[in-house]
Amino acid sequence: MKEKNNLSCRELTLRKTAAFIKKHDNYVILTHSSPDGDTLGAGYALYYGLKEIGKTASVICPDLIPKKYDYFVHETDHVNRETATVIAVDVADKKLLGSLDEVFGDIVDLSIDHHISNTRFAKNLYLDANAAATCEIIYELLSFMRVNINTITAKALYTGLATDTGCFKYSNVTAKTHYIASQLYEFPVDAANINKLMFDTKSKKLLELERMVLDTAEFHFDDKCMLLTVTEQMQEKTGCSGPDLEGIAVISRSVEGIEAGATIKQIGEKTYKVSLRTYPPIDASLICKQLGGGGHIAAAGATVEGELDEVKAKILTAVKNVMEEV
Amino acid sequence: MKEKNNLSCRELTLRKTAAFIKKHDNYVILTHSSPDGDTLGAGYALYYGLKEIGKTASVICPDLIPKKYDYFVHETDHVNRETATVIAVDVADKKLLGSLDEVFGDIVDLSIDHHISNTRFAKNLYLDANAAATCEIIYELLSFMRVNINTITAKALYTGLATDTGCFKYSNVTAKTHYIASQLYEFPVDAANINKLMFDTKSKKLLELERMVLDTAEFHFDDKCMLLTVTEQMQEKTGCSGPDLEGIAVISRSVEGIEAGATIKQIGEKTYKVSLRTYPPIDASLICKQLGGGGHIAAAGATVEGELDEVKAKILTAVKNVMEEV
Numbered sequence: 001m002k003e004k005n006n007l008s009c010r011e012l013t014l015r016k017t018a019a020f021i022k023k024h025d026n027y028v029i030l031t032h033s034s035p036d037g038d039t040l041g042a043g044y045a046l047y048y049g050l051k052e053i054g055k056t057a058s059v060i061c062p063d064l065i066p067k068k069y070d071y072f073v074h075e076t077d078h079v080n081r082e083t084a085t086v087i088a089v090d091v092a093d094k095k096l097l098g099s100l101d102e103v104f105g106d107i108v109d110l111s112i113d114h115h116i117s118n119t120r121f122a123k124n125l126y127l128d129a130n131a132a133a134t135c136e137i138i139y140e141l142l143s144f145m146r147v148n149i150n151t152i153t154a155k156a157l158y159t160g161l162a163t164d165t166g167c168f169k170y171s172n173v174t175a176k177t178h179y180i181a182s183q184l185y186e187f188p189v190d191a192a193n194i195n196k197l198m199f200d201t202k203s204k205k206l207l208e209l210e211r212m213v214l215d216t217a218e219f220h221f222d223d224k225c226m227l228l229t230v231t232e233q234m235q236e237k238t239g240c241s242g243p244d245l246e247g248i249a250v251i252s253r254s255v256e257g258i259e260a261g262a263t264i265k266q267i268g269e270k271t272y273k274v275s276l277r278t279y280p281p282i283d284a285s286l287i288c289k290q291l292g293g294g295g296h297i298a299a300a301g302a303t304v305e306g307e308l309d310e311v312k313a314k315i316l317t318a319v320k321n322v323m324e325e326v
Numbered sequence: 327m328k329e330k331n332n333l334s335c336r337e338l339t340l341r342k343t344a345a346f347i348k349k350h351d352n353y354v355i356l357t358h359s360s361p362d363g364d365t366l367g368a369g370y371a372l373y374y375g376l377k378e379i380g381k382t383a384s385v386i387c388p389d390l391i392p393k394k395y396d397y398f399v400h401e402t403d404h405v406n407r408e409t410a411t412v413i414a415v416d417v418a419d420k421k422l423l424g425s426l427d428e429v430f431g432d433i434v435d436l437s438i439d440h441h442i443s444n445t446r447f448a449k450n451l452y453l454d455a456n457a458a459a460t461c462e463i464i465y466e467l468l469s470f471m472r473v474n475i476n477t478i479t480a481k482a483l484y485t486g487l488a489t490d491t492g493c494f495k496y497s498n499v500t501a502k503t504h505y506i507a508s509q510l511y512e513f514p515v516d517a518a519n520i521n522k523l524m525f526d527t528k529s530k531k532l533l534e535l536e537r538m539v540l541d542t543a544e545f546h547f548d549d550k551c552m553l554l555t556v557t558e559q560m561q562e563k564t565g566c567s568g569p570d571l572e573g574i575a576v577i578s579r580s581v582e583g584i585e586a587g588a589t590i591k592q593i594g595e596k597t598y599k600v601s602l603r604t605y606p607p608i609d610a611s612l613i614c615k616q617l618g619g620g621g622h623i624a625a626a627g628a629t630v631e632g633e634l635d636e637v638k639a640k641i642l643t644a645v646k647n648v649m650e651e652v
Contacts, residue, residue, distance in 0.1 A: 169525060169526075173518070179504070202581060
């Protein structure tokens, strides 16, 4: 059995990370649970890079990998878990290893990540919190190591770059992100098709749910506030749950003139989870504080008990209080 | 009065375009009607560039410029139209000058464009059909001329790049597009805010319409075909028309597993305009040909007469015929 990590985590530079990777072999590369384009893209790009320099490596994901990533996800090597060098990519906390936490959580040799919140659970950490995606870091690492990048590696890296930035839309994008994308476009990555798969394809059940949720739209305070409701019945009827619902809160702030958008998700008979999205000058955290919750300026949440009408009234009062202050 | 163009249009290189611009002065820069981010971004970026080299220039748009572009749209110089050097940016045909066609349509001295369909209506043309946006060309032109780019120029250029590519999502994006974006990010362009304005803000009336249209969703042929309907009543009730409806057709192909999506828009009591979107192996043009229309492999259209139910039946028969062939 491998030794467990002690408490100290050594922070590496890019150069030292490259040296570490060159020195070791028989890698297990771990992605986080509920895998997204960045953790998978980073894991597989690193795998393809390791193969280029003659290493043996296996990519292990705690959950089933969605079929839409098939264009860069392939079978990897068999590696003895007992003696492997373990690398976690895009994993901010060992808990995010999900079902693999028990096996690997305490024996990760190297963590490569871009989350500033990384809990330093690994023996060694290469963290670049300015990177828009872990795939940005893997690109830099492979480039620094002069490792050959081929089309499938480029596809994997592009996927992480695009998915973690809302296709280059969000504030985490930098000059470097676009520069790396321009380098990846030198390969036939077929980015338009990747983007179609990642951004413009939703499940029929989600379309159904969105339809139902839009039917609940209510506007208040001169159309500055919108309420959307997702009942348990809607979730049951469409079969949508958890991750499916994440996109819904975005709708509540997508309408012109809206300053505060609330999505009210039923999680029990008389229990509702409220997700609030606001634009300046409205502070979402001040609204949710009144409801017993908290959060950030632009996004906050609270759990509110009561009948739906009571919950809505409580939210509207809280919104009104904050709107009257500005 | 300026002389009208004769029939021949001279095609310029980038070098000759730069020489033309350096040689002349007192510019009128024309954008196309129903202005979008690319024509406005290109027009104003060119204007700011011309100011940097001491020229006098005026940007003229045939239509009211939407308020959302205020961050780079400012008052420009007053230029005598009679003696001006006229440049059209992102204008593929003089008809697209709208209300300005009569005044300027036949006296455009230089057209800078990326539409392969450009009708060569100007005396001189610099066309780069590989450019994702006319803003890409303007960036290259200003760089070639060693003209200083400042933050407002960068914001204007970024806007064109982003809007003409669906935020770097579509197949017109190249390595060069991302490279230019990376250069523009060297300025504080605040791209995340630009993208929010351009992509994540819709009018309340459009949300209303989308809600109504989603309520009409019908699935056929093992969920491989989706029909959406936009009645005249919906358009009247929400006040949505023409350009507002363009985004709707996209919904019809956004669902997983859909091979053919049809949007049926009522344009008369018993007249419907059908927009078809398909994915391989289904050929949209073959379907619309059966309905008396035509188009391309992935996008085609037809005008169909009859009651809504009859129209739907005709579409479904045409879709079925093509689906059975593949």
